[in-house]
Amino acid sequence: MARIMILGGSFGGLTAALELKRLLGKKADITVVSEDDKFVFVPSLPWLSMGWRKAVDITFPLKQTLGQRGITFIHEKAKGVDADNSKLITGTNELPYDYLVVSTGPCLAYEEVPGLGPDGGHTESIFTLGHAEKAYKAWERFLENPGAVVIGSVQGVSCFGPSYEYAFEIDAELRRRKIRSKVPIVFVTSEPYIGHFGIGGVRNSRRMMEDEFAKRDIKVVVNSAVQEIAPGEVVLKDGAKIPFQLSMFAPAMKGVPAVAPLGNPRGFISVDGRYRHRQHKNIFAVGVAVAIAPPEPTPVPTGVPKTGFMTVRMAKTAARAIESDITGESAPAETAIDVLCLMDMGNTAAFMKAAPVLPPRQESAFREGKRFKWGKAAFERYFLWKMRHGLSGLP
Numbered sequence: 591m592a593r594i595m596i597l598g599g600s601f602g603g604l605t606a607a608l609e610l611k612r613l614l615g616k617k618a619d620i621t622v623v624s625e626d627d628k629f630v631f632v633p634s635l636p637w638l639s640m641g642w643r644k645a646v647d648i649t650f651p652l653k654q655t656l657g658q659r660g661i662t663f664i665h666e667k668a669k670g671v672d673a674d675n676s677k678l679i680t681g682t683n684e685l686p687y688d689y690l691v692v693s694t695g696p697c698l699a700y701e702e703v704p705g706l707g708p709d710g711g712h713t714e715s716i717f718t719l720g721h722a723e724k725a726y727k728a729w730e731r732f733l734e735n736p737g738a739v740v741i742g743s744v745q746g747v748s749c750f751g752p753s754y755e756y757a758f759e760i761d762a763e764l765r766r767r768k769i770r771s772k773v774p775i776v777f778v779t780s781e782p783y784i785g786h787f788g789i790g791g792v793r794n795s796r797r798m799m800e801d802e803f804a805k806r807d808i809k810v811v812v813n814s815a816v817q818e819i820a821p822g823e824v825v826l827k828d829g830a831k832i833p834f835q836l837s838m839f840a841p842a843m844k845g846v847p848a849v850a851p852l853g854n855p856r857g858f859i860s861v862d863g864r865y866r867h868r869q870h871k872n873i874f875a876v877g878v879a880v881a882i883a884p885p886e887p888t889p890v891p892t893g894v895p896k897t898g899f900m901t902v903r904m905a906k907t908a909a910r911a912i913e914s915d916i917t918g919e920s921a922p923a924e925t926a927i928d929v930l931c932l933m934d935m936g937n938t939a940a941f942m943k944a945a946p947v948l949p950p951r952q953e954s955a956f957r958e959g960k961r962f963k964w965g966k967a968a969f970e971r972y973f974l975w976k977m978r979h980g981l982s983g984l985p
């Protein structure tokens with residue numbers, strides 16, 4: 591029986607584990623190792639930071655879902671991978687594997703900008719459950735005494751969407767409370783233009799986003815690198831200083847330390863079209879852990895986002911490739927990585943499609959409408975239901 595170890599229990603890890611079980615049944619002994627014992631629907635963290643969701647609405651325990659499918663769950667943090675001897679190293683154990691799927695997501699690199707982040711820094715973050723809960727507390731305090739808001743993405747960021755969502759949500763919520771006129775909002779980004787999103791824009795995203803920010807009276811500073819975050823003040827590399835009462839910045843990302851030695855200098859793992867490690871053939875990597883080169887060099891460095899949709903697709907392809915290794919069945923087709931995303935805009939939302947993710951593209955779309963907001967909420971419910979019940983095979 592093949593021993594398959596999955597590292598991480600989120601979009602990539604949970605999908606890979608359930609798919610491998612579905613495809614291989616008793617032919618494989620599957621174990622998920624994750625430092626988090628819950629699945630978190632990460633795309634809803636901006637809503638949680640606004641008080642529109644609670645943790646219980648967007649999480650479920652991994653052990654129960656995996657146990658029902660005959661998959662072992664180990665709630666532990668991995669320390670490293672001994673790729674030459676095919677062993678996953680945790681704090682208490684060395685776990686041998688025939689196949690390893692790395693789906694560890696990002697390490698959030700707050701330390702790259704002095705004063706960045708909520709742990710010892712001066713900005714909020716909506717990138718983990720704990721940080722989003724902290725951001726909600728900061729938001730409640732802010733509402734008692736509103737002032738200037740600065741939101742953005744520092745140099746090297748690859749996941750731009752959440753900062754857009756947060757800016758639009760704050761704008762919408764302040765308008766709903768009829769206090770928008772008390773709050774100047776500035777959006778600072780390393781993107782060369784608004785609506786670039788790290789993927790060279792999608793269709794008319796630049797024009798639509800420029801209009802949207804103008805319509806909402808949100809000042810935009812593009813092509814910008816942050817020197818440091820001082821208490822109550824963002825200091826840009828060009829010397830400009832922007833004061834704030836509340837600030838949230840996306841950090842750059844790197845690979846997590848346990849798997850970084852398997853990857854490039856930023857710790858992201860280079861894979862082939864079926865997500866197999868280029869040197870270690872029994873290791874696969876999916877999701878944010880994977881290395882994707884940017885479409886074009888930007889004046890201030892930016893990276894390519896790896897969305898939940900992409901991650902699930904990668905995990906399904908990797909599972910089929912492992913199945914093919916074990917059973918001798920034909921290998922799956924290589925999947926192009928596309929973007930299919932619903933971006934919240936507070937009172938409305940945008941639908942984004944980019945296929946493939948980087949230009950030139952066969953298909954692309956960028957549309958705005960209230961129906962996409964309802965669609966986003968419906969998808970959240972559906973995805974959580976599907977994964978909680980282990981039904982990864984559903985669309």
Ligand SMILES: Cc1cc2nc3c(=O)[nH]c(=O)nc-3n(C[C@H](O)[C@H](O)[C@H](O)COP(=O)(O)OP(=O)(O)OC[C@H]3O[C@@H](n4cnc5c(N)ncnc54)[C@H](O)[C@@H]3O)c2cc1C
Nearest residue numbers: 598599600602625626632633668694695877878897898899
């Ligand atoms: C705020 C926010 C909003 C987003 N919105 C959208 C959206 O609207 N649509 C969309 O498609 N995508 C969205 N994304 C992107 C999407 O959330 C990611 O693509 C997805 O979470 C990636 O899944 P993953 O499995 O690669 O990594 P992650 O979700 O980051 O999960 C990593 C897993 O690995 C575990 N882990 C890490 N290190 C270790 C270790 N050393 N040992 C053991 N376990 C470890 C973690 O506990 C976790 O379970 C958003 C992302 C953020 C941050």
